[in-house]
Amino acid sequence: MANSASGDSVVDRVVRVIAAFPEGVAVLQLSELAERAGLPLSSAHRLVRQLAEHGFLDLGAGGNVRLGMRLWELVNRNSPTLALRQAAMPFMEDIQQVLSRNVNLAVLDGWEALFVERLSRRGSVANRARVAGRMPVHISSAGLALMANQPRDVQAEYLGQFSDPGGKVTAGVVRQLLAETAQQGYAQLAGVVDPDTWSIAVPVVDGKRRTVAALGVVLPLAETRPQALVPALQTAARGIGRQLDKLREG
Amino acid sequence: MANSASGDSVVDRVVRVIAAFPEGVAVLQLSELAERAGLPLSSAHRLVRQLAEHGFLDLGAGGNVRLGMRLWELVNRNSPTLALRQAAMPFMEDIQQVLSRNVNLAVLDGWEALFVERLSRRGSVANRARVAGRMPVHISSAGLALMANQPRDVQAEYLGQFSDPGGKVTAGVVRQLLAETAQQGYAQLAGVVDPDTWSIAVPVVDGKRRTVAALGVVLPLAETRPQALVPALQTAARGIGRQLDKLREG
Numbered sequence: 001m002a003n004s005a006s007g008d009s010v011v012d013r014v015v016r017v018i019a020a021f022p023e024g025v026a027v028l029q030l031s032e033l034a035e036r037a038g039l040p041l042s043s044a045h046r047l048v049r050q051l052a053e054h055g056f057l058d059l060g061a062g063g064n065v066r067l068g069m070r071l072w073e074l075v076n077r078n079s080p081t082l083a084l085r086q087a088a089m090p091f092m093e094d095i096q097q098v099l100s101r102n103v104n105l106a107v108l109d110g111w112e113a114l115f116v117e118r119l120s121r122r123g124s125v126a127n128r129a130r131v132a133g134r135m136p137v138h139i140s141s142a143g144l145a146l147m148a149n150q151p152r153d154v155q156a157e158y159l160g161q162f163s164d165p166g167g168k169v170t171a172g173v174v175r176q177l178l179a180e181t182a183q184q185g186y187a188q189l190a191g192v193v194d195p196d197t198w199s200i201a202v203p204v205v206d207g208k209r210r211t212v213a214a215l216g217v218v219l220p221l222a223e224t225r226p227q228a229l230v231p232a233l234q235t236a237a238r239g240i241g242r243q244l245d246k247l248r249e250g
Numbered sequence: 251m252a253n254s255a256s257g258d259s260v261v262d263r264v265v266r267v268i269a270a271f272p273e274g275v276a277v278l279q280l281s282e283l284a285e286r287a288g289l290p291l292s293s294a295h296r297l298v299r300q301l302a303e304h305g306f307l308d309l310g311a312g313g314n315v316r317l318g319m320r321l322w323e324l325v326n327r328n329s330p331t332l333a334l335r336q337a338a339m340p341f342m343e344d345i346q347q348v349l350s351r352n353v354n355l356a357v358l359d360g361w362e363a364l365f366v367e368r369l370s371r372r373g374s375v376a377n378r379a380r381v382a383g384r385m386p387v388h389i390s391s392a393g394l395a396l397m398a399n400q401p402r403d404v405q406a407e408y409l410g411q412f413s414d415p416g417g418k419v420t421a422g423v424v425r426q427l428l429a430e431t432a433q434q435g436y437a438q439l440a441g442v443v444d445p446d447t448w449s450i451a452v453p454v455v456d457g458k459r460r461t462v463a464a465l466g467v468v469l470p471l472a473e474t475r476p477q478a479l480v481p482a483l484q485t486a487a488r489g490i491g492r493q494l495d496k497l498r499e500g
Contacts, residue, residue, distance in 0.1 A: 010260035011297065015304040018321075021328040047261070054265040058330065066330045069359050071268075072366075075325045077383070078271040080308065080316045089370075109319050116322075120339075132326035 013039060017047055018056070021067065023133075030063035081107065081116040084213055087243035088204070091236040092119050092215070099229055101217040106142035106201075108150070109134070111158055113143035113214065138164070138174045141201035142214040144187035148178045149203045149211035186230045187214075191221060198226040202233045207245040215240065263289060267297055268306070271317065273383075280313035331357065331366040334463055337493035338454070341486040342369050342465070349479055351467040356392035356451070358400070359384070361408055363393035363464065388414070388424045391451035392464040394437035398428045399453045399461035436480045437464075441471060448476040454487045457495040465490065 020036040021028060028036070034044030048065055051057040055070025079085070088105050095103045102120045106113040112134045137143030137158065147158060155178060162171040181187040186202045201216030215237045219226055270286040271278060278286070284294035298315055301307040305320025329335070338355050345353045346369045356363040362384045387393030387408065397408060405428060412421040431437040436452045451466030465487045469476055 011264060011300040012304075014261060014264050015301075015306060018306075019304075019324055021324070023327050024332070026328055026330060026332050050261045051265075054261075054269075056265060056268075067325055067328055069330055069357070069364060072325055072329055072331065073359075073364060073384075074269055074271070075317055075322055077273050078276055078317055079322055080276060080319055081322065082274070082276050107319075109323075114319060114323060132323045134323075 013037070013043070013047055014051065017044065017051065018067070018071075026066055028065050030059075030065055033065050083247045084240075084244060085117045087247055088117060088213070088215070088240045091239045091243075092117065095215075095217065095232060095236050099217060099232060101219055101229070104142065104216050104218075105204075106140070106146065106214045106216065107212065108137075108143070108146040111137050111161070113137060113140045113146060115142070116213075138162070138169060138177065139189070141187035141189045141199040142216045144177055144181045144189070145201040145203050145214040145216070146211060148181035148187065149205070185234070186227070188226060194218075196221050198223060200226050200229060200233065202230065202237045204237045204240045204244075206241050206248075212244065213240070263287070263293070263297055264301065267294065267301065268317070268321075276316055278315050280309075280315055283315050333497045334490075334494060335367045337497055338367060338463070338465070338490045341489045341493075342367065345465075345467065345482060345486050349467060349482060351469055351479070354392065354466050354468075355454075356390070356396065356464045356466065357462065358387075358393070358396040361387050361411070363387060363390045363396060365392070366463075388412070388419060388427065389439070391437040391439045391449040392466045394427055394431045394439070395451040395453050395464040395466070396461060398431035398437065399455070435484070436477070438476060444468075446471050448473060450476050450479060450483065452480065452483045452487045454490045454494075456491050462494065463490070 016037040016039070017033065020033050022036075030045060030048060031041060033048070034041045037044060039047070048057055048059050052059040052068065055068040057071075058066040058068045060066070084107070085105070092103045092105060095101065096119045102118070104115050104119075105117040106115045108114075113136075115133050115135075135143055137147045147155060150158075159171045159175055162174055164170070177187075186200060188198065188200050190198050197218050198221055199216055199218050201214040203211040204213040204215055206212050215233055217229060217233065219229070266287040266289070267283065270283050272286075280295060280298060281291060283298070284291045287294060289297070298307055298309050302309040302318065305318040307321075308316040308318045310316070334357070335355070342353045342355060345351065352368070352370045354365050354369075355367040356365045358364075363386075365383045365385075385393055387397045397405060400408075409421045409425055409428075412424055414420070427437075436450060438448065438450050440448050447468050448471055449466055449468050451464040453461040454463040454465055456462050465483055467479060467483065469479070
């Protein structure tokens with residue numbers, strides 16, 4: 001049995017190994033994995049072998065390491081976002097069909113919008129919101145829609161710590177954006193991430209009046225009245241909130 | 251630093267805790283989690299707190315435990331199936347649009363088809379192949395399409411260990427099914443899982459002539475010529491294989 005001190009250390013190492021893969025990188029050489037996890041090669045090798053026995057990692061010929069299918073399966077079949085995504089998917093398909101737009105769903109995690117689902121259409125404009133991608137609150141319409149509808153103390157904490165790495169945006173500007181978003185019921189941003197697109201997002205509110213997600217679309221900047229899409233998004237968002245309540249009750 | 255014995259033990263426990271959530275169950279009480287993981291409550295609590303610090307679990311008020319958003323994010327942004335799903339998604343959308351059917355994508359994991367992606371249409375028939383769901387090879391068209399195109403030694407090993415929990419199906423019957431599937435280039439099953447549906451699946455083959463996935467649709471049993479859909483599926487499967495090669499090169 002592990003004592004607490006060694007236990008701490010092993011849990012930390014397991015986390016570091018699983019978290020060592022940079023975004024979008026599915027395969028790492030064992031030596032690179034060890035370096036990224038900050039572990040001696042021998043320790044990394046032992047840990048990788050143990051995790052591979054359980055299917056949490058996959059150790060291939062030549063020392064290629066991947067995340068394991070069993071870990072993927074466990075995390076996705078019991079996903080913390082499962083009910084939300086189940087509730088949202090039919091309505092996201094509706095939006096995709098009716099508006100012919102990329103549509104995405106995000107939750108607030110820390111001070112970022114974390115995108116948990118996305119449907120894209122061939123021929124539609126770029127949508128940077130990959131699944132499991134993140135964007136800072138103040139440069140994503142999803143982030144603004146989420147934050148604008150959080151309790152006042154959460155917003156105050158967010159604004160209190162806010163600083164723009166680019167140095168251009170002040171907390172005062174963000175406060176103004178949040179106030180506008182809350183007042184008009186949706187967030188709209190032009191060309192912040194991609195200069196050729198608008199993004200629009202509305203809050204998804206559950207039966208306890210908590211804003212649990214944001215539903216958004218991305219559309220070309222040439223579209224002069226993006227806000228015309230808002231009623232469709234709001235309708236879908238209400239459906240998602242209602243369905244989520246049903247799934248939670250059931 | 252952990253010695254090997256305690257290290258083994260902690261890794262095993264981490265795995266047991268993360269794997270303790272039954273399929274589709276997103277929340278467990280700490281006491282139930284401890285029982286399912288086979289751990290004393292105090293050990294489970296300590297481990298859960300450690301994993302929660304890293305965002306691998308979420309420990310809520312009242313001892314509610316969920317898988318953590320950070321674990322979900324890490325696994326999905328570096329998914330072992332990422333390239334396959336990226337390659338497949340546009341073609342799956344094409345099939346969904348053209349055939350108006352539920353469409354799914356599976357890989358072979360052990361002796362089961364593991365479903366890694368799915369698109370469903372409202373109004374289409376039930377599709378039991380949930381994302382991150384599994385079905386034994388011999389009762390799923392995806393499983394048959396995958397196994398029928400594996401190397402001979404893999405098929406021999408599979409048939410050698412085969413036994414039907416229901417006791418009705420023999421290894422000889424499965425061998426015959428696999429031979430038919432290989433010969434005709436697709437798998438077709440009627441009513442095995444759901445008595446009101448057909449399922450059809452074709453292999454997805456990469457540039458090294460390895461069968462890496464199966465692409466399938468589910469349709470009502472009332473449809474008398476399901477095999478009429480096979481050319482569309484085969485066309486999409488070829489597109490997926492080609493795109494997968496491109497993603498791997500790039």
